[in-house]
């Protein structure tokens with residue numbers, strides 16, 4: 465069962481908010497260096513699934529392994545696990561009271577205990593990587609949405625995560641700003657980063673994803689390479705969703 | 712004497728001014744001192760209480776909320792009289808100065824706790840998620856990410872409340888603290904003239920008008936940086 469190349473391995477994952485179960489037993493593997501794309505209707509549990517992967521949400525059942533380490537077992541060191549898992553949010557969630565560099569530096573200094581100058585050097589390198597070295601000293605409010613999201617990506621990358629989770633990274637952006645964020649994500653993939661991406665950017669999925677997972681109502685309906693999911697879905701439910709989403 | 716002369720003689724009598732200026736200055740400094748102490752300890756304690764509350768431990772929060780609500784409900788003068796005249800009966804003797812400082816500190820802390828807490832709650836949940844997802848602990852997230860934003864959101868109510876409570880240093884008069892109002896009323900009765908009270912009024916303005924402007928300045932400065 466356990467694929468050696470699976471960096472993220474989820475089995476039997478369940479999650480409830482109060483009495484309502486929103487994840488109803490999910491099994492999913494994301495292989496090293498691959499981009500796993502998650503699509504599905506609103507409210508199907510995509511965000512919840514990602515939040516479980518770094519235990520921002522407490523699953524009620526199931527196991528999640530990251531690089532072979534069980535992050536769901538009792539007593540797992542959450543803060544140590546989380547810094548190995550980069551997360552990027554729809555609404556960027558940059559710290560508004562800190563500059564771009566300050567945003568990237570914070571966890572380096574407070575979690576990895578790096579010195580200010582060390583953290584600064586890493587922050588500059590990561591901002592450069594997302595094409596924003598010229599904006600290091602600007603506050604989020606002074607940056608465009610696309611720039612803010614790239615800062616958020618740099619903030620996650622600075623901790624050298626084993627895997628990056630993206631929750632609708634371009635959904636809050638004006639259409640003309642989507643491309644710059646997708647470009648950064650593609651460059652990350654080319655660098656060999658393992659990524660799990662929740663997104664409605666179907667065209668990007670077709671060209672960049674290695675695996676597409678269709679989720680509806682807390683269950684995985686179909687998993688396959690993008691050609692299968694988009695050209696030749698095996699399940700009617702997938703077919704309906706893809707047809708409606710592509711319009 | 713004309714009406715104008717009577718007026719000036721009553722409120723702006725130069726001889727009275729000269730005679731009582733040293734007392735008024737003494738009172739001014741006592742008021743300043745208590746005010747600064749109350750602001751520092753009151754806001755500090757309020758912040759600590761809000762942080763404690765954010766851990767949401769019900770065994771601690773239940774009494775904490777009762778404490779805060781009681782202190783916000785009672786007139787500070789009632790607390791001052793209870794502590795100053797009541798406590799000696801059970802063998803606890805506190806000076807008027809200490810009672811005034813303690814009561815105003817606790818009252819300011821109670822209001823500040825509520826304001827800080829509302830600020831903490833109003834910071835977007837995404838900020839918590841972002842910080843925690845980088846491996847920062849709860850307290851680290853609170854201190855470096857949440858509180859700086861919470862404080863910014865609460866500057867306006869916080870300065871208003873701080874000024875309102877600090878003005879209550881005048882209650883020290885009732886329990887013999889040699890603060891500004893006490894000096895002024897004493898001088899007024901000795902001089903049989905309202906001039907000392909006018910001097911105290913001016914002294915209060917000198918003390919509080921800058922604070923009002925400081926609050927406004929902080930507010931606009933942070934608002935600009937934020938948005």
Ligand SMILES: Nc1ncnc2c1ncn2[C@@H]1O[C@H](COP(=O)(O)OP(=O)(O)OP(=O)(O)O)[C@@H](O)[C@H]1O
Pocket residue numbers: 481486504505506507508509510511512513
């Ligand atoms: N914190 C929460 N408390 C209670 N219910 C929640 C919470 N977060 C999400 N839900 C509910 O759980 C279900 C799944 O939500 P989730 O955000 O994971 O869906 P999603 O697939 O990401 O949707 P979207 O495409 O709209 O982002 C929804 O019905 C949602 O209303």
Ligand SMILES: [Mg+2]
Pocket residue numbers: 510511512631632
């Ligand atoms: Mg979502």
